[in-house]
Amino acid sequence: MxxxxxxxxxxxxxxxxxxxxxxxxxxxxxxxxxxxxxxxxxxxxxxxxxxxxxxxxxxxxxxxxxxxxxxxxxxxxxxxxxxxxxxxxxxxxxxxxxxLPLPKDLSAATEAIYRIELAYGVKPSDLAKGLVDGVQYDAKLSSLDCYVMATHHFGLGDYSKASQWLTVALALMNSSDMKINSVFKYKRSDVSLMLARCFLEMGSETEARYVLSKEVNMTTKEIDIKIEQLQLVGDDSYQQQTFGPEILLPEEFNAICQSSHKPKPTRLHCRYNTTTTPFLRLAPFRMEELSLDPYIVAFHNVLSDEEIAQLDRLIAPLLKKTFAIGPDDDYDDTARTADGAWFPNNASPPTKENIQLIDRIINLVSDLTGLKGDEADSFQAVRYGFGGHYTPHYDYLNMSIDQTALYGDRLASVFFYLNTVKHGGATVFPSLNLKVPAEKGKVLFWYNLDGESLDFDENTEHGACPVVDGIKLGLASWINEYDQMFIKPNYRPRK
Structure with missing residues (x-):
């Protein structure tokens, strides 16, 4: 599902x-x-x-x-x-x-909000009232929602942001809601005690004392005892883990995702591509140069609405939770949050229309790139929902697995955008300060390896910004290195 x-x-x-x-x-x-x-x-x-x-x-x-x-x-x-x-x-x-949802489902939903908060630099007070990256949504978070977000930040050790969420939670808590909150075993004192703990962790005992006296109505003696207890033995009420920058989306990546991002001026061109293959003389594609080193271009209006609709019908029943491959050939369930499917596969209906569509896409890859696509190598369909993202990564594998032994590494990448994302979901190349919005019918093409030496090009690091509004549906194809030995030989020795 x-x-x-x-x-x-x-x-x-x-x-x-x-x-x-x-x-x-x-x-x-x-x-x-x-x-x-x-x-x-x-x-x-x-x-x-x-x-x-x-x-x-x-x-x-x-x-x-x-x-x-x-x-x-x-x-x-x-x-x-x-x-x-x-x-x-x-x-x-x-x-x-x-x-009903399981604990893992709540964790996934919380982390989706967390990624939106990080990637788009949203303040807790704005996020609570539905203001995300300059867009006002007809949605809001309750006091209890904010408290759960605070516990998430607290568990990561980000006490400053946890205190901001707790402050919002207190502001949203009305006295008229006390009876309802009691059903959910949610008390104002819970919020205040965690806020005091945050201030203590940040070294602000004065503010912690103020919260305990005003919000929890503790006497001076009771405050002294509570402060000493927290300072000496801590509080086991909250599950805590080590906070480290490696779990965050990188700041330079986040800055490009945001609507305030200003790309650097370039002298790149848009033109009709008629030269990659002879077929393009009859049916050229609109091509936009995005980078020359590494070579990155976007083709517009490649697939028709009918073809995209047929792809969507073909893909939808196959989608299930997918993960990124880690450096040890295992799966990383935090780097990528999306549904995915490899196709064609045994579950794909082998109808005449589907076979023709897949053949059409295979030919398109060759026409757009001038390279040979491997018909045995399946495409990967992906769908990103709310908060769905892909942390910055490289498409080249740079490791010895069965795939690289048989076909070589991934020389180039081709990504078909099958819908337009209302907010978020852009593809970002942090080293190039480049953001490519997800727009229906667009195809993004880039080389992962140097064109002359086939060295790994580290400037091709890229990621997918979290989706804020809507879904992001795409189709990825990778062009293998060994298949191009007679088309694109290397001219310089690999480093």
Whole structure:
């Protein structure tokens, strides 16, 4: 199931649970209404007897109902009060609990917000009100949402940012929400104590004392004891891990992702490419030069809307969680957050239309690049959802695995953008100060190895900015080194 489909399913479950909660509340309200009517009816004789109790009770038509009422009614009322209502709704909720997100799902959602915050330099106060990278969204975070983000930063040891999230959480916490927050076991004191701990970790005991006195209402003696406790033994309430820059998106990468990024002026050109292959004399492509060293170009309007729609239908059922390959030929589940699929594969319907489409894309790769694509090497389809990203990396593998032994390393990369991303999702080359927006029908092509020596070109490091609004759907193809030995021989020895 793709990320988008999974989240749509969660929306459906939430709607079902809210409807179930409303039905449960209605059942409770019916019971409350019945109890209130009972109380009103039981109180009526007492109102009539007020001020004339002796005369009232002297009438057997009044004393008899009172004795009968006290003897038999209150036992039945107690039974009615103890009878649980809404059991059907409670059972429904218990059944649905197994379909709700797991801890890993909450962690992934939290990290997606965290990447948006880092990559686009968003302040917690802005993110909480839906302002991201200069764009105002019709969305916001609650006080409890902000508290969860604070615990994430606290666990990373980023106490400064955690304190900012906690400050926002306190500002969003209304006294009218106390009863609702108590259901979620969320108290103002929880936020304040963590904020005090952050100030202590940052070496600001004065601010920690102020928070404890004003927010938690501790006495001076209680504050002294709490401060000493935290300073000596710490607090095990929060799961903590070592904070290091290696887990962050690099600052130079983030700066280019942001809308404030200003590219350096160049004298590069846009033109119709008619020379790469003879076919282009009949059907040239619009080509935009992005860099000459390393060579990076973008082709526009390569695939038609119909071809993209057919690709989307072909790809969608195949997508599942995908990861980047690490240096030890294992998988890194933090460098890349996307759904992916290699195709064509056994799950691809071998229809005439699909075969023709795949052949068309293989030919396109050759026409655009002038190089030979390996028909045995599958394409990789990728879909990035909210917060989906790919940390800066190289496409050349630079390691001995079966693939490089048979085909050589990845000489060049070709990436088809299958949709336009509303906000985020750009491809960034940090060393070149280059950002390529994700636009439908565009194809990005670059060399990973030096054109003459086939040395690794470190300036080809690139990454995918986190997606803020929408999804990013693409198709990647890599051109292998050994397949080009008669097309593009190396002229200088490799270093």
């Amino acid at each position: 793709s990320v988008t489909t999974h989240k749509e399913k969660l929306l459906e479950i939430d709607l079902e649970l809210i409807g179930n909660l409303e039905r449960y509340a209605n059942k409770l309200q019916e019971k409350i209404d019945t109890l209130q009517r009972l109380a009103d009816e039981m109180r009526q004789p007492l109102i009539e007897a007020e001020g004339r109790q002796e005369e009232y009770l002297g009438n057997p038509l009044n004393s008899f109902p009172l004795v009968r009422h006290l003897y038999s009614d209150w036992g039945l009322v107690e039974e009615f009060m103890a009878n649980r209502v809404g059991q059907e709704q409670i059972d429904f909720l218990k059944e649905k609990l197994s379909e």
